[in-house]
Amino acid sequence: MTSRNVKTAFRCICFSLGLALLITTYGDAAASAPPITASRGTLPDAVELHWQPVSWATGYHILRSGNFNGPYFPVGWADDGNETYRDEKAEGGVYYWYKVKPQFGIIAGRSTPRAQGWITPREPGGMVDTTERIPGLLKQVPHFHNVRNLARKREKSLPVPTLTDGFIPSNDQIYDWVEGICATEHRRIGSPESRIAIATLTGWLEEIIGPQGTVHDEPFALEAVYTATDWGLDIDRGDGFRPFDAFYAVNTGMTLDNPNGSMVTGTMVWAGDGSPESFDKLGNIQGKVVVAECEFSNLPLGFIDMLYNGGYAKSDPENWINLFTSLPMTFTRSNFPAEYLDEDHYDEAVYWQAFDRGAAGLVLIMKNHPGDLNTHWGPYDGRMRPMPCMWVSSHKGEEIKEIAESGATARVHITGEVKPGEGHNIYAVLPATEPVDGTLSDEIILISTHHDSCFKGATEDGTGVAMVLAQAAYWSRVEKREKNIVFIFTDGHHYRGLGAELFAHDHLHDIMEHTIININLEHLAASGVKENKEGKLVVQDHGALTTIFINENPTAIAATARMLEAAQPDRTVAIHSTLLGNVPPGESGHFHVVAGIDFIHWIGYPVYLLTSEDTLDKVDRTILSPLARAATELTATFMMLPDGYSDYAE
Secondary structure: OOHHHHHHHHHHHHHHHHHHHHHHHHHHHHHHOOOEEEOEOOOOOOEEEEEOOOOOOOEEEEEEEOOOOOOOEEEEEEEOOOOEEEEOOOOOOOOEEEEEEEEEOOEEOOOOOOEEEEOOOOOOOOOOOHHHHHHHHHHHHHHHHHHHHHHHHHHOOOOOOOOOHHHOOOHHHHHHHHHHHOOOOOEOOOOHHHHHHHHHHHHHHHHHHHHHOEEEEEEEEEEEEEEEEEEEEEEEOOOOEEEEOOEEOOOEOOOOOOOOEEEEEEEEEEOOOOOHHHHHHHOOOOOOEEEEEEEOOEEOHHHHHHHOOOOOEEEOOOOOOOOOOOEEOOOOOOOOOOOOOOOOOOOOOHHHHHHHOOOOEEEEEEEOOOOOOOOOOOOOOOOOEOOOEEEEOHHHHHHHHHHHHOOOEEEEEEEEEEEEEEEEEEEEEEOOOOOEOOEOOOOEEEEEEEOOEOOOOHHHHHHHHHHHHHHHHHHOOOOOOOOEEEEEEEOOOOOOOHHHHHHHHHOOOOHHHHEEEEEEEEOOOEEEEEEOOOOOEEEEEEEOOEEEEEOOOHHHHHHHHHHHHHHOOOOEEEEEOOOOOOOOOOHHHHHHHHHOOOEEEEEEOOOOOOOOOOOHHHEOHHHHHHHHHHHHHHHHHHHOOOOOOOOOOO
């Protein structure tokens, strides 16, 4: 063999060995690409990824997508030995999917299985008009359809539960709970009336759960409990002060520094829509009483329904929803938003515009709010505001505008007390009884609502309390339960959702860590109403609009779609969880923000929410048991899932 042939042979051997080494290395990568974990809303400014090292890897590509099925694009790189990555480019309100692909010299290995992650969502709030959300809604459409398609595939393999209808409480039994929890005029956090409701609720739970489970009362401290005992708006047009029908804005006019409130008097001025531009035109308003509009936005429900082709699912037997259907969102105020977080302070809000410019008091017209009423309880963020503020019915808007423009004198007073107090979260635990593969599951189904109310609160949340009690009544009679169930009734929903937030924090590493789904039931069986010529809200023979917010959990979406098809509740739409903001309004939103748990948030939106019109006559007694059955079907579906089940397993 010549020298040249020897060299050629040697090169061939080296090439073959190198190729074999590369194939072996790549094979090692393909076989050992480990799973990754991604933070699920636990960090405020980044999604953090972790994975196990891959042998021979020289580094890792970080891939990200807004959809489970991709496409995935590179967003970063991590050197070997640094098996963690922080995605600081992640945006709030977006649920991302991640993969990690190891690199071996010039060859990339197989990607890891996918993991979902997101940054901490912010609570809903802020100076955002509904129309300003439309570009964001349009942007979400393709992703929404991607998730819905996954859910429709999942529906074909969804476990089918068999319910024992005799265990489901009757309409009368459920209504008795509604009536019982609404025995007082309100259930405001920290009040004597709230303590009566807490004792009643605890007694019911202990009776229902019995010795097979446990009932817990967890108190928590409140820095300030606001109690107004006397209030009024009096106006002098030159013939002495006369009362003008108005109601106080909660948490205004009294603070811990001024715990008993006071009376203020000043010349009235008209500030129009309450914008900074309107205030600029007024000039000096020091010591004056400002009158302005506070508009309640309309949700373009028909447009959204068209945009999302009926949402995840829809039940509208009477075909009420059309392109032009809109809903007054009586829980949001366009220029007087809630300030849930300590850092929230909306300088352009009508309240702070008046206060910062030295006004003595503020009177707000409830523009677009249905009904001749003024008893709006909001914003309910638990923040004490020093300047007194009063609500006036939209029906009296023109009258008080003319009075303000005439320069009349107004006297505003709110008196009572602000002092530290206490809230109470009430929950019950019903343990699993049916072993799976020889062991009892540690997985939890969390069923929730809130028990506090601003007024009588028949639908907010008397029916929610009764619906969760109905779940407790049903499942306590089922002998074989494959999973644990926790029934939680939070306090302080009308105090920035503090009870739900604290419960999630306090149980982050026990209940929340093991929760596979949160089923939240609020404001159900609420009747629709129509305003007559006199401004009275008259009960109709149909239900109020109801929405079911669901995060990106195909099993939850599929189970809800199947339930709606079977139960056919009135005017009910299942939609993605970020429709109105980064998180839905309600207990599920707080649980999700703190613990990142998946949820089905079933909530009604009667226009009389947060007012004294939320009375027992608004409850549709005929559908209480059917709705309880529908909720039971949802719970039973998750009860049947194998431990550790994931829609996204690869």
